[in-house]
Amino acid sequence: MSQDKNKIIGNTLVVETLQQMAKNGQVAHSILLAGPEKIGRTTIALQFAAMLNCEDTESSKKPCEQCRTCRLIMNKNHPDVIHLVPGNVLCRGEGGHESHPNSRDIRICQIRGVIETVSRYPFEAPWRVIIIEPAEHLGRESANALLKTLEEPPEHTVFILISATPHSLPETIVSRCRQVTCSLVNPKIIEQELLLRDIPPELASKATKAANKRPGEAIKFCHHPDLIETRNMKLENCKNIIAAGNTDRFQYASELANNWRKDRSMVYEELEIWSSFWEENLLQTARTENLTHPTIHASLTGLKAVDNAKNNLDALVMPRLCLELMLLQFPALN
Numbered sequence: 001m002s003q004d005k006n007k008i009i010g011n012t013l014v015v016e017t018l019q020q021m022a023k024n025g026q027v028a029h030s031i032l033l034a035g036p037e038k039i040g041r042t043t044i045a046l047q048f049a050a051m052l053n054c055e056d057t058e059s060s061k062k063p064c065e066q067c068r069t070c071r072l073i074m075n076k077n078h079p080d081v082i083h084l085v086p087g088n089v090l091c092r093g094e095g096g097h098e099s100h101p102n103s104r105d106i107r108i109c110q111i112r113g114v115i116e117t118v119s120r121y122p123f124e125a126p127w128r129v130i131i132i133e134p135a136e137h138l139g140r141e142s143a144n145a146l147l148k149t150l151e152e153p154p155e156h157t158v159f160i161l162i163s164a165t166p167h168s169l170p171e172t173i174v175s176r177c178r179q180v181t182c183s184l185v186n187p188k189i190i191e192q193e194l195l196l197r198d199i200p201p202e203l204a205s206k207a208t209k210a211a212n213k214r215p216g217e218a219i220k221f222c223h224h225p226d227l228i229e230t231r232n233m234k235l236e237n238c239k240n241i242i243a244a245g246n247t248d249r250f251q252y253a254s255e256l257a258n259n260w261r262k263d264r265s266m267v268y269e270e271l272e273i274w275s276s277f278w279e280e281n282l283l284q285t286a287r288t289e290n291l292t293h294p295t296i297h298a299s300l301t302g303l304k305a306v307d308n309a310k311n312n313l314d315a316l317v318m319p320r321l322c323l324e325l326m327l328l329q330f331p332a333l334n
């Protein structure tokens with residue numbers, strides 16, 4: 001399925017909007033690409049960079065995905081298309097600055113690197129594209145420094161800010177951006193695409209179900225079918241925790257909080273499982289029962305508790321507190 005790895009599954013309207021923008025040459029200097037994780041946001045941003053810079057003058061379909069520029073961009077090897085993520089990318093720390101390959105935030109030293117790059121260095125492609133991901137991990141200092149550049153954008157430079165939580169970004173940044181919103185993808189579309197990529201039907205169906213409307217997840221499950229089983233076991237574990245009393249719930253919250261110190265993404269993944277758990281309860285009940293059924297209300301309460309926990313963790317509230325609160329807010333299921 002590798003030849004299709006750059007094909008975007010779903011979100012056709014978003015792609016068309018960007019195609020139109022590239023075609024008309026009326027390109028916004030800063031774009032806020034909003035939407036949940038694992039649905040192809042980075043690929044969409046790279047494709048947009050390729051639409052702007054594709055060398056093929058004949059073809060009506062851009063990007064052509066064949067020319068040298070398109071290939072370099074899609075493989076993240078083009079010098080004028082920069083993907084700024086947490087870590088050491090473009091770090092311009094001064095004397096005594098410790099390197100930070102595993103940092104969680106996009107730091108001010110990296111924004112200095114961006115500013116230096118866009119203001120000093122010439123570029124070859126028609127458009128320079130700076131993709132900043134995830135934008136919600138710009139610290140306040142970084143956001144302020146970036147804002148100055150967004151206010152006086154250099155010629156032929158586009159900033160694409162990718163964010164799952166656009167509401168958490170400073171209003172001053174958001175108001176500078178043209179917002180384009182990507183959505184979760186209809187499972188039917190995901191399954192169809194997997195079948196087109198020669199995934200065996202049984203695996204395509206299981207992977208789609210487990211992916212919870214996220215094409216990126218579905219593709220991951222096709223590559224690693226064993227992860228589907230792991231996910232099912234985790235869902236079973238959610239069920240047990242909900243059936244257990246407060247002692248077990250606190251024990252679990254404390255384990256999660258300890259994991260937070262070692263690997264935050266693991267905790268976010270666990271919260272994703274909880275969202276799926278409540279969503280599946282909600283859908284199953286809605287299919288067979290009246291909308292006043294108590295499980296419907298319970299599932300919505302559960303979903304809200306997970307969302308609150310995610311927002312609080314993003315806002316750096318004490319992790320143990322956020323997680324305990326979430327576990328306490330989870331209702332019992334009959």
Ligand SMILES: [Zn+2]
Nearest residue numbers: 054064067070
């Ligand atoms: Zn091309």
Ligand SMILES: [Zn+2]
Nearest residue numbers: 091092093109
């Ligand atoms: Zn640095």
